[in-house]
Amino acid sequence: MYGSPPASRALARGNGQHLLVATGDLDTSELLATTLELAGYRIAVADRGAEVVRRLAEHRLDLVVIDSELPGLGELGQGGRLKPAYRPPVLLLAAGDSLARIVPELGTGARDYVTRPFRIAEVLARVKVLLRDAGGGARAGNALSHADLVLDDATCRARRDARTLDLTPAEYRLLHHLLVNAHKVLSKEQISRYVWGEFRGDNAIEQLVSRLRRKVDRSGPALIHTRRGFGYWLGESSEDV
Template identity: 40%
Template sequence: MDDDPPIADLVATVARYEGWDAVTAYSGEDALARAAEFRPDIVVLDLMLPDLDGFGVLDRLRHSGTMVPVVFLTARDGVADRVAGLTRGGDDYLVKPFAVEELMARLRTVLRRSAGPGFQRSVLRVADLTMDEDTREVRSGDRPLSLTPTEFEVLRYLMRKSPTVLTKAQILDHVWEYGFGGRSNVVELVVSRLRRKMDEAGGEPLIHTVRGFGYVIRQQAAE
């Protein structure tokens, strides 16, 4: 819930890439209405909303008995605002400008903390390759893989979409978002490094090239 539509839409888009359902609101009253209708598991809330600020939205959520976790995402970086956000019932406070990766990590942490010991970790699996999205640990069989942030994101996208074949353009748009248009060679380089690291770990070849189209990660069918 943000008064800046591009930021709200960006957060919602990233959340959907993460596999979550997401709705947006651009005012305090709209935020309350959407929360009542959508019943979210977590709320990202700006302080500077028209008609009712973020503190007012939080107060009304809590007054109604809703204990949904709330993470503030705002340009107001004063200590007093941070303290107020946390003491009035917020669960975390992130200041703009921000990295979407950090925001998503904080959201997962808050959800895990609020859900208690029964929370299920988000683990992706393809054959003997596993990826824990919360701890960012990747293993080929019982051997850990040391990946750069970009390698991790490319592999995560391939694993999430498996067994769908992804074009280089799709991978560029998802991982790099913008500014790399037409530079498909950067995808080839990252995929090559991933294959080498997986080979060094002794795992079976899982990333396959579909000529003229792109890449897919899947277990090769038995002959």
């Protein structure tokens, strides 16, 4: 269902970081733990929310991979007892395709999502991006904004003025990438590797950008622009950057 552990040298690899895999499904847990260990990470596992809380209290983890259907997930609300400065990045294995239906439960640190059935290559790529971003220094708050467009990683929501945007995980990652690189032209390959962890040809990027543009620019001045032959960028003017 989820693919076999990868052997390709091109896949993302770790450098001994300590990860926690938390899922109530034994097959999924074994697959992820084995794959991540082979990729160079140190792995611990948990099968209930209470076990996640305990391990977070006892160890300083670099990242948590957690199933949105983990038994006892609500117990992670107790995570507020952790030291405020300790907010491990979280990769959520989500059942749905809409971020509006995913409720973040673990701290207010960086987070990302893959939806089931997931691909191992995408899990490895998202883990690498989260660890890289976490190692790059603390962020000033959890929100990114440009004009009246706001993306809040703490609540996993995006809005344009007072209108909430119902985004899929891929659309959310694309918008995040555009906001972080506002007024910079991003190529299709750059976007594809950030969103999916690999390059996708055909019209995958055009279709993704088109869907996001319809949601973001539906009731306001255009913020997402195309520079033909080069890529896409976000800003308040349609002039070349």
